[in-house]
Each structure stands twice: as structure tokens, then as C-alpha cells.
Amino acid sequence: MGFVVRVLVSGVAIWLASLILPGLEIIGGQTTAGRIGVILLIALVFGIVNAIVKPVVALLSIPLYILTLGLFTLVVNALMLMLTSWITEQTDWGLRIDNFGTAVIGALIVSIVSFVLSSAMSDD
Secondary structure (H helix, E strand, O other), rough: OOOHHHHHHHHHHHHHHHHHHOOEEEEOOOOOHHHHHHHHHHHHHHHHHHHHHHHHHHHHHHHHHHHHHHOOOHHHHHHHHHHHHHHHHOOOOOEEOOHHHHHHHHHHHHHHHHHHHHHHHHOO
């Protein structure tokens, strides 16, 4: 159940980031239901990328985490967002990101929104 909730939270966070940033857009889904489906598929791909690729990248970049006092996390999150964009670019739906700067700002927005929504939904 936890993975489904994380996918929903990520979907809302990515959707809000696409509303705020002009260089980050969601492609596909002509109807509202189709648009929601595309957002959920993007969030699912993002969740899989974060579950499989991010731990490997985080392990390999431990010296950079230490050197930057943890700020390198933002770069890793931006890279995961760009990888999600690259994976979904292989289809006619998905996430499109213009450049790395947009990915960094988008990762910051997604992280903040995900944190706020996860905190609001916690049982504690």
C-alpha cells in the first residue's frame, strides 16, 4: 500500500511542478481521465527509477554528498527526473524537460511538495 501512496504523491508533485515551470511539461492525454492516467504512469516510472537507480547513484556519489554537505542530493534528484523524462520520451506520452536547470528546479519543487504531502498523510 505504501508504494501506491508514494506514486500518488509523486504524481501530484510532478503535476504541480509542470504547472509552475514552463520548461517542464506533461505530454499526452486529451481527456481529463487520460491526463490523470499519464500523470500516474509518469509517477510510476519515477518511482521505479527512484527505487532501482537512485540507490546505486547515491552509493557511488557518497564523496560528493560529503563534500557538498548533502546538497548533491538535489543534483541526484534532478538526474532521476531527467532519466524519467528520457524513458518516457520513448513514447508519445510522458514528461518533457527542456534543460538541466529546469530539472534542478523541478526536482526541488517535487521534493518539497512530496515532503509536505507525505507529512500531511502520516499517521503520527
